[in-house]
Amino acid sequence: MNEEEIKKIIQKSGLKTKDDFTDRLMLELQREAVEMPKSVHSVRPKFYFSVSFALLLGIGAVLFFVGVPSFAVVDLKINLPKTPVFVGVLFLILYGANRVLTLSSTQGDYEEKWGT
Amino acid sequence: MQAFRELVDAHKDASLTLACSILKDPMIAEDAVQATFIKVYQKLHTFGQKSKFSTWLYRIVVNTSYNVLKQQKKFVDLDAVGNVQEITDLGNGNSKEQDQKKYIHQALDALKPDEALVLRLFYLYEHKITEIQEITGFGKSKVKVDLHRGRNNMEQELKKLLGNEIHELL
Numbered sequence: 001m002n003e004e005e006i007k008k009i010i011q012k013s014g015l016k017t018k019d020d021f022t023d024r025l026m027l028e029l030q031r032e033a034v035e036m037p038k039s040v041h042s043v044r045p046k047f048y049f050s051v052s053f054a055l056l057l058g059i060g061a062v063l064f065f066v067g068v069p070s071f072a073v074v075d076l077k078i079n080l081p082k083t084p085v086f087v088g089v090l091f092l093i094l095y096g097a098n099r100v101l102t103l104s105s106t107q108g109d110y111e112e113k114w115g116t
Numbered sequence: 117m118q119a120f121r122e123l124v125d126a127h128k129d130a131s132l133t134l135a136c137s138i139l140k141d142p143m144i145a146e147d148a149v150q151a152t153f154i155k156v157y158q159k160l161h162t163f164g165q166k167s168k169f170s171t172w173l174y175r176i177v178v179n180t181s182y183n184v185l186k187q188q189k190k191f192v193d194l195d196a197v198g199n200v201q202e203i204t205d206l207g208n209g210n211s212k213e214q215d216q217k218k219y220i221h222q223a224l225d226a227l228k229p230d231e232a233l234v235l236r237l238f239y240l241y242e243h244k245i246t247e248i249q250e251i252t253g254f255g256k257s258k259v260k261v262d263l264h265r266g267r268n269n270m271e272q273e274l275k276k277l278l279g280n281e282i283h284e285l286l
Binding site: 001003006007008009010011012013014015016017018021022024025026028029032 | 120145157220221235
């Protein structure tokens with residue numbers, strides 16, 4: 001069988017969608033527009049994570065390395081013990097990371113569903 | 117929305133045919149095509165017009181179909197079940213034409229997804245090798261090898277199905 005013959009045969013292999021394909025698709029698009037979870041699209045997890053992580057790390061570093069007494073210099077007169085503050089900052093970092101991971105997971109599920 | 121409807125109408129049959137080359141089941145392929153068009157609607161603004169719209173669309177059809185195939189393989193071994201499915205909608209035509217199309221589809225379904233896809237892109241939609249590379253993401257040599265093997269395997273499958281009556285297809 002030569003190439004032209006194969007071509008003729010394969011040209012008969014086109015498929016057609018069902019008659020209501022486009023209508024069903026349009027309905028689905030309208031439904032998706034209503035149901036699209038806003039939380040996934042209203043935040044940018046990477047940006048949120050980077051900023052909050054940098055901010056919290058910065059505060060933690062200042063409190064831990066510079067030392068609490070030096071706050072007196074800027075007349076804040078805060079006298080907090082180092083360890084609880086460090087634990088608190090660490091808790092906030094972990095909380096932030098957990099939230100970002102939850103959001104990423106939600107977005108991952110959404111992307112897996114639609115393959116975007 | 118009306119413009120998008122026209123786009124869908126223009127490309128839905130070709131998209132289904134390509135998806136079916138990979139997935140072998142028209143029902144599953146139609147679901148994949150629907151998911152593709154939803155994706156395309158949401159990402160239409162990212163289409164940079166660097167390539168033809170059809171090339172961009174078919175690339176998404178192909179990627180979506182391979183993703184669906186990957187997910188299917190997690191649950192079912194296609195080879196164990198037998199991958200020749202009944203084609204439900206072959207379009208209009210008399211019973212002889214329908215029979216011919218059925219055999220052609222059976223032969224194409226017996227091919228590997230890559231081979232069936234490349235054969236249809238090349239012979240049915242008359243894409244050039246470079247366009248096929250863009251749509252499938254395959255290298256030039258793989259496209260050529262799949263074309264060559266696809267042609268041979270297609271002929272063998274048709275001979276298996278039809279014997280000497282193979283020339284009635286022409």
